[in-house]
Each structure stands twice: as structure tokens, then as C-alpha cells.
Amino acid sequence: MRKMLDIQKKLVPDLVQVLQKRYDILHRIRVSGTVGRRTLAASVDLTERTLRAELDLLRAQGLLEAGTAGMTLSDAGKRLLEEMEPLVKEMFGLADLEEAVRAKFGLKQVVIVPGDSDDSDDVKRELGRAGSRVLRHVLTPGDVVAVMGGSTMARLAAHLSVPSPLRDNWFVPARGGLGESVDYQANTIAAELAKRTGARYRMLHVPDHLSEEAYQSIMQEPNVREVVDMIRSARIVVHGIGDATAMARRRKLDADTVQEILRDGALAEAFGYYFDREGAVVHRMATAGLRLEDIEAAESVIGVAGGHSKGEAIAAVMRFGHDDVLVTDEAAAQEALRHA
Known part of the structure; x- marks a missing residue:
């Protein structure tokens, strides 16, 4: 070509x-x-x-x-x-950029859309569309798909379509999400994905962050335990990536905890875990839902994030080494390579 x-x-x-x-x-x-x-x-x-x-x-x-x-x-x-x-990717040089990012971080696949999500809502929509195509291609009958919350995940859900109903599939929230805007909660996104594909879904009605005592107590509830077990069996995980400071504040962590996270060198947030620039986990909170060992065991982990401001955070999470596919935009890809 x-x-x-x-x-x-x-x-x-x-x-x-x-x-x-x-x-x-x-x-x-x-x-x-x-x-x-x-x-x-x-x-x-x-x-x-x-x-x-x-x-x-x-x-x-x-x-x-x-x-x-x-x-x-x-x-x-x-x-x-x-x-x-x-x-078109060959014409714009995006194919070379995709290969450079794929090779640098050892990924199976990288999909890059033109532009910068920080500057354009149109690029954000294209990012969601590209993420939905990747998810559609990896879905197989009977899959359990765990999805995180956030605006990028909401755009992905809005674009997902399949040729025939996925009646044997399940969409589940990757973790509790109460406290975020309802539109961007993982529960809402799991339900929307199920509605658009004819699949089934379960919800996890628990706060995003729990004290250790509250976590141990809530995990004794049979209904919660059943949903959590399904979440932790997910074959596919779809997640966004955020700046550590912005995500800590969005999740309404107290000021002392935010300062502790930053002192530990946290740069990025994904799956509810905070990563330093080398991709090491430096902070986690007790939460019902996916654990790191569940992400490591999942067969397909898809990260979807864009905007030049997230380039360094994307590089940090990719260094963690458990994503199979990255869907991003041109500006974020260039920044991620620069920080790599």
C-alpha cells in the first residue's frame, strides 16, 4: 500500500x-x-x-x-x-506512529485517530468510535466485559453497535462508582453497552472508595459478592486513563490522601490504581471490583484515552505492562513517546 x-x-x-x-x-x-x-x-x-x-x-x-x-x-x-x-493513516503518517507506540510499549495493537482530544470534541467522539470498533472486534459469545467509568467510556458506549444481539454476553462495572456524575458512572456505561448490543448487565451499587472495615463488611453481602465474582471473571476489561491529581480530586479524596498520593510519585490513574512514571503502583484504595490480579488474568485489556495533556499518564500506565490494546489520539501518542 x-x-x-x-x-x-x-x-x-x-x-x-x-x-x-x-x-x-x-x-x-x-x-x-x-x-x-x-x-x-x-x-x-x-x-x-x-x-x-x-x-x-x-x-x-x-x-x-x-x-x-x-x-x-x-x-x-x-x-x-x-x-x-x-x-488514510498511511497518507497522514499515523500508521508509522501506531507502530512506534506499539513497539515502544510492547502492545498487541495501537489505534490512533488524528488530532488532539484536548482541543476538539470531534476528536473525542472519534476516539470513542475507534474504541467501540476495537471492542466490537474482540467480543465473542459468552464474554463478560468489565468497563470503567468516565467521559471517554461514555463516548465509546454511545458508538457501539453489533450486527446481531449478544444475548449471551454480560457487561459489568469494573468497580463501584457512586459519587461520580451519573452519566459517567461505570454502572451507567455498562447498562448502555448492554442496551446497545442486546446483552445483559449487572450493577454494583457501592461507593467507589471504602474504608477497610466497610470493605470487609460489604463483601459479606451475598448480592454484592455475586456481582464482584462476575466482575473478577471478566475476559475483557475496557478502561480510561487519567491524571493522578485530577482523578483523586474527582473521586473526592481528602486533601491529606491527595498529598500522600503525590508524595509517592503518582502520575496516572487507571482501574482505580495510581501509577508513578515507571508504571509501578504507588497507591490503591479498598474498593469492591477489579483487582490487579484480575486485570493481569484478563485476556484482553483495552485502554482508551487521548489529549496531549494525558500523554505522560498514558506512558506510565502502558509501562505497567498489562494492556493489550491502546486507543488514543495523535497528540497523546506523540507525548507518550516523548515521555517514553
Whole structure:
């Protein structure tokens, strides 16, 4: 594929430019869902006259549908975009970046979307879409999937779709989540994933952090124990990655605990554990749900996180060494490599 692209760039450079322009148009419409021509023209930096000609061609090819609210992708357009992604990654140099990150951290697979999630909600949505595709590809009948909470996981859930219902599958929260925004709780995300796939789900109605005494007590409850046992048997784990300070405060840890975590060198948070820059666990809180040994035993661990501000945190969690797949964006990938 690369050799063919190099030949095309030399012999027919305008062909590559046209391909990239039309891909940008289709991609922008997919990200927006439905978009008017004026807004679209501004986002792809084309005049309305030039864009009108391109849209007419794409619509004649059956790739677009026009409605009163604007342009949307047809099913054929959505399929074409997915088929084009390997080619476009070669054009943008993302394939090389994916391989560099994969090799540096010893991962099975790395998927990178263009852009920076810190600067664009569109990139955040693409990150969720890419994460949902990875999850869809690793799902097999009968799987138990444990999912963490957070805004990235919520976007992943919003994009997951399967060709037929997964009636034998279970989605479960990786840990308790009371105390976070309801939309971003692991319970909510597990339920949404189940609804979108026709699978089943269980909820874990316990606080995210517990005292040791409360933890020992709550684990004696048969209903809690049953859900926790299912969570700890998960074949697939899907999680986000956060900055240690931001996550500690979001989880409403007291100031003394936050200072203790930072003194210990915590840089990143994932699965409810705090990691230093070398990927060592420096802090954990008693919580019902996944333990490190359960993550190590899972067959597929998928990390989904983006934004240049998370690059160093992503590098720290990847050094921990138990992720199989990383889904991230271009800016975070470059930062992760820089800190590696």
C-alpha cells in the first residue's frame, strides 16, 4: 500500500489531494452527524461553491443523504470511510506512529485517530468510535466485559453497535462508582453497552472508595459478592486513563490522601490504581471490583484515552505492562513517546 501511495504522490499528486479532500468532507459529516453546507464549508476550509460541487458528486455516488437539517452519511458512506481508514493513516503518517507506540510499549495493537482530544470534541467522539470498533472486534459469545467509568467510556458506549444481539454476553462495572456524575458512572456505561448490543448487565451499587472495615463488611453481602465474582471473571476489561491529581480530586479524596498520593510519585490513574512514571503502583484504595490480579488474568485489556495533556499518564500506565490494546489520539501518542 505504501509503495502505491508513493507512486501516486509522484505521478498524480492531485489525485492524492482530491482523495484527502473528499475524505475530509465525509469524515467531518460523520463526526457531526448532520451538518449544514455553510458550517461544513468553514470546517473543511472550502468555499461554498467548491463544496457544493463536491457534495453533488458524493451524493451521486450514494455516499451522502440530504435533508432539511443538512447532510448526513448514507450507510454506503459509513462503510467507505471505514474501508478508507488504513489508506488514510498511511497518507497522514499515523500508521508509522501506531507502530512506534506499539513497539515502544510492547502492545498487541495501537489505534490512533488524528488530532488532539484536548482541543476538539470531534476528536473525542472519534476516539470513542475507534474504541467501540476495537471492542466490537474482540467480543465473542459468552464474554463478560468489565468497563470503567468516565467521559471517554461514555463516548465509546454511545458508538457501539453489533450486527446481531449478544444475548449471551454480560457487561459489568469494573468497580463501584457512586459519587461520580451519573452519566459517567461505570454502572451507567455498562447498562448502555448492554442496551446497545442486546446483552445483559449487572450493577454494583457501592461507593467507589471504602474504608477497610466497610470493605470487609460489604463483601459479606451475598448480592454484592455475586456481582464482584462476575466482575473478577471478566475476559475483557475496557478502561480510561487519567491524571493522578485530577482523578483523586474527582473521586473526592481528602486533601491529606491527595498529598500522600503525590508524595509517592503518582502520575496516572487507571482501574482505580495510581501509577508513578515507571508504571509501578504507588497507591490503591479498598474498593469492591477489579483487582490487579484480575486485570493481569484478563485476556484482553483495552485502554482508551487521548489529549496531549494525558500523554505522560498514558506512558506510565502502558509501562505497567498489562494492556493489550491502546486507543488514543495523535497528540497523546506523540507525548507518550516523548515521555517514553
